[in-house]
Amino acid sequence: MASLHSDVADLGLAQAGVRRVEWAERAMPVLRKVHDRFAAERPLAGMRVAACMHVTAETANLLRALSGGGAEIALAASNPLSTQDDTAAALVAEYGISVYARAGIDPQSYDRNLVTVLEQRPHLLLDDGCDLVNVAHMERPELLSEAVGGCEQTTTGVIRLRRMSTEGVLKLPMVAVNDTATKRMFDNRYGTGQSTLDGIMRATNAMIAGRTVVVAGFGYCGRGLAERARGLGARVIVTEVDPVKALDAVMQGYTVLPMDEAAPIADVLVTVTGNRDVVRAEHLASLKDGAVLANSGHFDVEIDLPSLEAMSVDIRREVRPQADEYVLSDGRRIVLLAEGRLVNLGAAEGHPAAVMDMSFSVQALTVAWLAGAHSGLEPGVLDVPDGVDTQVAGLELEALGVRIDRLSPDQLEYLNSWQV
Structure with missing residues (x-):
């Protein structure tokens, strides 16, 4: 063969x-x-x-x-x-x-x-x-x-x-x-939630508990990521453009902010939207020293990588496997994981x-x-x-090994009839 x-x-x-x-x-x-x-x-x-x-x-x-x-x-x-x-x-x-x-x-x-x-x-x-x-x-x-x-x-x-x-x-x-x-439920929510954090932790060896994790996007993938980050003790902030999803995040107890307010307080910022230019130059300019950037959307367009390269005054260096450090003009260091590609597969095993x-x-x-x-x-x-x-x-x-109930004939008939 x-x-x-x-x-x-x-x-x-x-x-x-x-x-x-x-x-x-x-x-x-x-x-x-x-x-x-x-x-x-x-x-x-x-x-x-x-x-x-x-x-x-x-x-x-x-x-x-x-x-x-x-x-x-x-x-x-x-x-x-x-x-x-x-x-x-x-x-x-x-x-x-x-x-x-x-x-x-x-x-x-x-x-x-x-x-x-x-x-x-x-x-x-x-x-x-x-x-x-x-x-x-x-x-x-x-x-x-x-x-x-x-x-x-x-x-x-x-x-x-x-x-x-x-x-x-x-x-x-x-x-x-x-x-x-x-x-959507198991792959996107539970799979992406766990594997994204797995990739972040493998690449950084960083503590999640007590840190501020910003999750950009609250679809099934973002929801799973937010749940698991909170379960590890993170303070989770959600950014969204969809009012219904944003309201869902609020009702689940998350802080919801626009990206320009969330980015400056992020220890870890993860994009998971499926869209481009979610983290733009103005957001990159506001990140704190040592902030970690990761993407769990399919393509490497969610973070404005050309702007990050242009803002860097030093050649990026790999500080850990799949963790590249960019130094800005004022000395702040930004760490990008897995080259901005899918962090759960680039820095972990999916x-x-x-x-x-x-x-x-x-x-x-x-x-x-x-x-x-x-x-x-x-x-x-x-x-x-x-x-x-x-x-x-x-x-x-x-x-x-899990067993569940089955509908009886009477229940099936009731569900399929318009008569009481």
């Missing part, structure tokens, strides 16, 4: 990658059941899949399930800092999946790898941030000649897809895996495997549905098929 076309750092890391993948699999019992079902039923036989995803052990287990179902897969990274080189090697050498990903590659290589996986002329696209779909539509539309659909698993990617659909340029049916209840178990099980079942139902679908952004989310949640409860 090592003869597969691939571009990874070192195939000699494969056995270390296998150990990492198998460790993650222990916490992914639902996906294991999906894997076994796919291996028996082969719902993806003959399907070529192009994926742009974080090259992690959890992703490897998703791709193993799809491969077991008959899919031929080519994988590129969705973030240069999140690639686990040992996992990439294991995917190629042990699991028969073509991988084009190396940790820390430059932007040109990143873009080239996206084109390479598209050159496999895939039937299905799996995306994380809409980069793969965007490149296919903008640069190489001819490579979509055999594509029938795909999935998108991030908030940022779904936003981009909806814009493409509104403007009439989206050529494929794309399922918004991100918009399921399990994805979401726990138990969280990704649900998200990737939903994605796997949706891919199988697409493989069978694509002929009746129109281009646009689609919801995950009815029942998939509930099925995965039920399997997860079963794996946890």
